[in-house]
Amino acid sequence: MLKKNDEQNDSRPESLDFIRTIIANDVKNNKHDSWVITRFPPEPNGHLHIGHAKAICLNFGISLENTKSRCHLRFDDTNPDKEEDKYIRAIKEDVKWLGFDWGDHLYYASDYFEKMYSYAEELIQNGKAYVCSLSPDEVRNTRGTLTEPGIASPDRNRPPEESLDLFRRMKAGEFDEGKYTLRAKIDMASGNFNMRDPAIYRIKKASHPRTGNSWCIYPMYDYAHCLEDAIEEITHSLCTLEFEDHRPLYDWYLDELKTPCHPRQIEFARLNLTYTVMSKRKLLELVEEKRVDDWDDPRMPTIAGLRRRGYTPSSIRNFCDRIGIAKRDSTVDVALLEFYIRDELNKTAPRTMGVLKPLKVVIENYPDDQTEELDAINNPEDESAGTRKLPFAKVLYIERDDFMEDPPKKFFRLAPGREVRLRYAYFIKCTDVVKNPNTDEIEEIRCTYDPATKGGNAPDGRKVKATIHWVSAEHALNATVRLYDRLFNKENPLDGADYHNNLNSDSLQIIADAKLEPSLKSAKAESRYQFERLGYFFVDPKDSEDGKPVFNRIVTLRDAWQRIQKSGK
């Protein structure tokens, strides 16, 4: 859990973003007695994603950076049609996993229903709200257009006593859904639609996850949210850009109701990521249409998905710090997220060897029954990680991509007649290629080794252009490795008629029989390893069993060879 004054912000730029600048000024000027109280207010109707992580890091981050401060976790549960308890549990888990702590400040909008109700009566009594009998269709038809003002509801001038009576009967459950609404009396001619007598309460005969059946009227977002903020004495209410033109209404309610506290709403741009969709609706579709396994599928941009992919909380926090906070619509390159997980895992992940696409190698001049234990470094970036033993024998597996029968100019790896180093082992030279006579497919290659190069150095000083990874065939651990790639193959998946057309059909490749070094047999769930030269892998917590780890590829290593190939050799 992150604490105040933790040095967690090494990734944050020196200069303050515009929101932190406003807050710093407020603190300096003693506004709110120099308190800074923020909140993260999710609606429990879906899972959190990386975009929410940006908001979480902002709100909780600001709280951590200030002295008289706190950040609330508040569930904005004002629409029982869509909300479920399972989402509440998942959201709490995700926020906690990201490293943030709301302490005692866990709240629910539904806890304020009673207060909100009395505030509504106050509005009616002051002639600022009325019960309207228009149907949803009629409301839509009288709202006006971009250029024309709306038409006043016939009930707009209903006397307060009458509205009050109707409102109480709405609450008592006397009317069907849709029969009446409570509306604010503001300005049907406003250029801002939010001010054209917006609904405050609607009748909804739904059971609420927390209040059960005690209410059959529920407050609308604009009315509820500003009151939630005010009741909790939030000082800075941070939200995304699309709420910018709701701000006048936010302020209107708080002004009319003379609440003890009037938080300042500040809007910032939401996060978009390349090769990713972020809307709750589309994410839900991917799950329901079985395009992915579930909300926590490692290809999903959900917090649960990233967690299961193997991303660390700190890598996500560093990413969120780095992308900044501004008002410009933007799409961040997913490569930046990948950079932060590589950056962290390079320093912390133990190195191992594993062969994903095995090619059998027989060392012809190596004794048939001999096995050796060779020393390997666990992490060249961290000496304290120590070393381990690797079994070596006559028959090995190497990566198919590390051998070419007829290599192009810049291919440095194994080829007929060529010598390479087997990492931490010996120099080997390819002497022969054995092919399947029917398919012409390479079945195995034959090599000789130089016993004098044990450990990987030639006493005569001769050099080799490549070092490749390998696993002893008889000692290898057979394991399932899942290779995850971007879910979409288009930078903007929404480009085109249907985003489904942009789904990457190769976003998951399951390798059922990868050959891994034997030490990996005891890999613990949720641990992370580098498979040298291939990438970083995470031991899946759901599908792994004792002695049978299942690995998820978090991200590949940067690959210069691939770049050479792509650039056309």
Added chain:
RNA sequence: UGGGGCGUCGACAAGUGGUAAGUCACCAGAUUUUGGUUCUGGCAUUCGGAGGUUCGAAUCCUCCCGCCCCAGCCA
């Protein structure tokens, strides 16, 4: 054709009248028992465009252009 925002390198993003930070990506080179890491160098004479003010403008003014959001009894 109303209202609210936003336009600085391929992507983020500083900069708030004194002569374009940083990060990712990319390119080149060095080091390297991971074509990884690390290191070095390169990468906006220019800030959506055009005028204007000024000794001086990304920053101020004017006009224009482009993009995003809003007509749920969703949040």
